[in-house]
Amino acid sequence: MSAPPVDRRTLLDRLVDFISPGPDSREELLESLADAEHRSLIEPDTRRMVEGVLRLSDKTAGDVMVAAPRMDVLDLAQPYEELLETVIRTAHSRFPVVEASRDNIIGILMAKDLIKLQRAPELHLRTLLRPAVFVPESKALTELLRDFRSNRNHMAIVIDEFGQTAGLVTIEDVLEEIVGEIEDEFDVADGESAVYTLADGSYRVAGDGPIAEVNRIFGLEFPEDSFETIGGLVAHELGRVPRRGESVDVGGLRFVVMLARGGAVRWFRVTRLPCAEAGEGATRAAGPPGHA
Numbered sequence: 001m002s003a004p005p006v007d008r009r010t011l012l013d014r015l016v017d018f019i020s021p022g023p024d025s026r027e028e029l030l031e032s033l034a035d036a037e038h039r040s041l042i043e044p045d046t047r048r049m050v051e052g053v054l055r056l057s058d059k060t061a062g063d064v065m066v067a068a069p070r071m072d073v074l075d076l077a078q079p080y081e082e083l084l085e086t087v088i089r090t091a092h093s094r095f096p097v098v099e100a101s102r103d104n105i106i107g108i109l110m111a112k113d114l115i116k117l118q119r120a121p122e123l124h125l126r127t128l129l130r131p132a133v134f135v136p137e138s139k140a141l142t143e144l145l146r147d148f149r150s151n152r153n154h155m156a157i158v159i160d161e162f163g164q165t166a167g168l169v170t171i172e173d174v175l176e177e178i179v180g181e182i183e184d185e186f187d188v189a190d191g192e193s194a195v196y197t198l199a200d201g202s203y204r205v206a207g208d209g210p211i212a213e214v215n216r217i218f219g220l221e222f223p224e225d226s227f228e229t230i231g232g233l234v235a236h237e238l239g240r241v242p243r244r245g246e247s248v249d250v251g252g253l254r255f256v257v258m259l260a261r262g263g264a265v266r267w268f269r270v271t272r273l274p275c276a277e278a279g280e281g282a283t284r285a286a287g288p289p290g291h292a
Contacts, residue, residue, distance in 0.1 A: 052178035061144055062137030064177060065158045065167035070244045073098050074109055076125055080117055087111045088199065089269060090258060094155050096168060097129055103165050105157055108132050132157050137166050145174045204258065207231030207265035220251055231265045241265065249273060
């Protein structure tokens with residue numbers, strides 16, 4: 001028979017625990033974390049990450065997914081040029097590939113694999129696809145993160161109770177619930193321009209890009225005293241924050257949302273409107289092009 005474990009805490013430690021026991025609920029734990037930060041025992045970022053882990057257990061794939069109508073997908077029947085244009089325009093690294101309809105997802109294509117098609121045109125897109133992982137909307141994010149880590153997948157297709165595509169979720173979506181927004185290669189560093197010229201002559205403009213910089217580059221006169229960022233101006237003109245894939249015409253420019261996170265637009269794809277459309281002087285919103 002093994003001996004009972006020895007309590008190696010000091011008398012003072014045990015007395016403190018007796019007088020002030022540990023938290024008995026999540027609310028008390030959160031209060032303890034806030035108190036620890038206030039007393040400089042932990043850093044603010046540490047507290048936010050621990051709180052993110054606690055919140056993760058309450059959320060499901062359906063809570064953080066990109067809804068099906070706003071998913072950027074590739075069609076198996078598309079020619080190479082159209083596939084490449086979509087990859088460049090959206091700047092994602094992975095895409096669900098559909099056949100015949102948007103609900104029929106047959107696999108996942110890595111953007112880098114398109115190079116293989118260029119080098120070997122005889123290859124069929126189907127041969128480059130990786131298996132798609134399907135999860136229910138109710139799947140807990142803690143379980144999903146565990147699956148992502150063990151299966152080395154970074155994307156899952158979310159299905160509803162009827163077996164239809166509800167959306168998609170990535171490992172980045174899950175991690176951002178813990179650590180906050182993750183910077184990527186398209187994020188603007190301090191001192192860098194918020195406007196980039198793309199190969200097709202359009203522009204990639206950061207949602208938090210200064211109005212003054214957009215005015216200077218495009219030769220416009222958007223009001224700089226009312227709004228600080230171009231994303232704020234576009235949202236004001238539309239009456240709400242536009243969703244990914246949505247387009248908004250403002251001041252002779254067409255803003256198409258490339259990426260939106262956390263209730264804000266991260267990147268627009270911007271093109272100049274033809275003179276006839278620009279002359280109308282109206283603000284117009286349209287749904288995601290090519291989406292059901």
